[in-house]
Amino acid sequence: MPAIGLQLYTLMNVLEDRPATLARIADLGVTAVEPFRLGRNELPRAARLAEARSLRADIDAAGLTVSSTHARLPDADDPGWFFEEMAEAGVPIAIASTPEALPGFTRDALVSADGVRRYADRFNALAKAAAVHGLRVGYHNHYWEWTRLDDGRYGYDVLWDALDPSIVAEVDLYWAQTAGQVPADVVARLGERVELVHVKDGPAVRGEPQVAAGQGSVALADALDAGRDSIRVHIIEADGIAEGADIFDLVAESVAWLKARRTAAGSPTTVV
Numbered sequence: 001m002p003a004i005g006l007q008l009y010t011l012m013n014v015l016e017d018r019p020a021t022l023a024r025i026a027d028l029g030v031t032a033v034e035p036f037r038l039g040r041n042e043l044p045r046a047a048r049l050a051e052a053r054s055l056r057a058d059i060d061a062a063g064l065t066v067s068s069t070h071a072r073l074p075d076a077d078d079p080g081w082f083f084e085e086m087a088e089a090g091v092p093i094a095i096a097s098t099p100e101a102l103p104g105f106t107r108d109a110l111v112s113a114d115g116v117r118r119y120a121d122r123f124n125a126l127a128k129a130a131a132v133h134g135l136r137v138g139y140h141n142h143y144w145e146w147t148r149l150d151d152g153r154y155g156y157d158v159l160w161d162a163l164d165p166s167i168v169a170e171v172d173l174y175w176a177q178t179a180g181q182v183p184a185d186v187v188a189r190l191g192e193r194v195e196l197v198h199v200k201d202g203p204a205v206r207g208e209p210q211v212a213a214g215q216g217s218v219a220l221a222d223a224l225d226a227g228r229d230s231i232r233v234h235i236i237e238a239d240g241i242a243e244g245a246d247i248f249d250l251v252a253e254s255v256a257w258l259k260a261r262r263t264a265a266g267s268p269t270t271v272v
Contacts, residue, residue: 004258005032005067007198007237011247012036018055022062024248029255032067033059034196034235036097038089039071045081052088059090067233068093068170068196070140073126075103083133093196094130095138095170099145102126110155111147120162127164138168138196143179143206160190169193172237173223174200174210183223192230197223198237199254209242212253221261234258 006025014021022033035055040048059066069091074082086094096102099109102122109119127137145156160169169190173183175198187194201216202208213220213236224234236254241247 001262002231003032003065003067003233004030004255005034005196005233005235006030006251007034007036007070007235009036009070010236010238010251014247019058019061022058022064025251026062026064028248028252029259030064030236030251032065032233032235034068034070034095034233035066035089035091036070038069038085038091039073039082039094039101041072041074041081048081048085049088052085056088056090066090066092067235068095068138068168070095070097071101073102073137076122076125079126079129083130083135086135087133091135093136093138093168095140095168095196096123097140098142107144110145110159111149112155113149113151113158116149116155116158116162120159123167124162124164127167131166136166136168138170139163140170140198141172141175143175146176146179146181157189160193165193167193168195170196170198170235171223171227172198172200173220174198174202174204174218174237176223177204177218178206183219184226187223187226187231194227194230195232196235197227197231197233199224199234199258200237200239201254209240209245210238210250211241212250212257214257215253224261 071094099105099107109115130137146154171194176183176186199213201213201218202210204218
């Protein structure tokens with residue numbers, strides 16, 4: 001069964017005491033976490049490695065695992081420091097959360113066929129270099145990737161057609177629906193590449209507060225069913241919640257929803 005994960009950006013406002021926060025989400029039933037803000041090459045190497053070790057120690061102490069991380073990916077001419085940092089943090093998959101996570105590109109990298117080709121070429125080269133170090137890379141969508149190119153195809157679809165099969169698809173189900181897509185169709189098209197999904201719910205409208213899984217309008221259940229053979233981690237996330245709402249309640253209710261789906265399907269709720 002897929003592990004129940006949490007993107008730590010969800011807790012960015014309550015991470016002052018990281019060990020206590022990680023212990024609390026573990027008690028709520030989360031078993032894996034996805035950190036963010038790794039790969040910041042503006043920091044000295046020693047500081048990056050020290051933070052990676054500290055993060056891993058806190059995660060280990062809470063009895064959690066690292067599913068993946070959102071990171072600023074390295075420059076092609078000097079990637080070694082990045083692979084060292086990922087190893088220290090225990091990261092198996094480094095995810096580009098936006099196009100600009102890859103140096104030299106901006107958010108509009110995927111609005112033209114030439115832009116998609118250049119982006120895919122760089123990503124493929126990075127995937128090859130990362131594999132030597134036992135690291136995999138992946139891409140996470142927002143809504144803007146579903147811009148139609150001159151030939152009528154979506155930039156998102158053309159990108160995945162050009163990416164090496166080793167590159168992991170992390171499908172953000174909320175943003176896919178916000179872009180006017182059917183999340184289950186996105187997952188089905190990408191097939192076995194979809195190892196990670198962001199389980200996020202709400203009205204699927206930009207700028208509106210998000211809610212616990214199962215309490216909004218996103219077609220989460222259909223999407224998770226579509227990826228039942230490939231998805232390894234259901235990663236709970238919320239980018240923004242209503243004023244006065246408790247983020248830990250959202251996490252707890254999302255965990256409960258995921259576990260209830262498994263119980264209803266006759267599957268055990270224990271995950272590994």
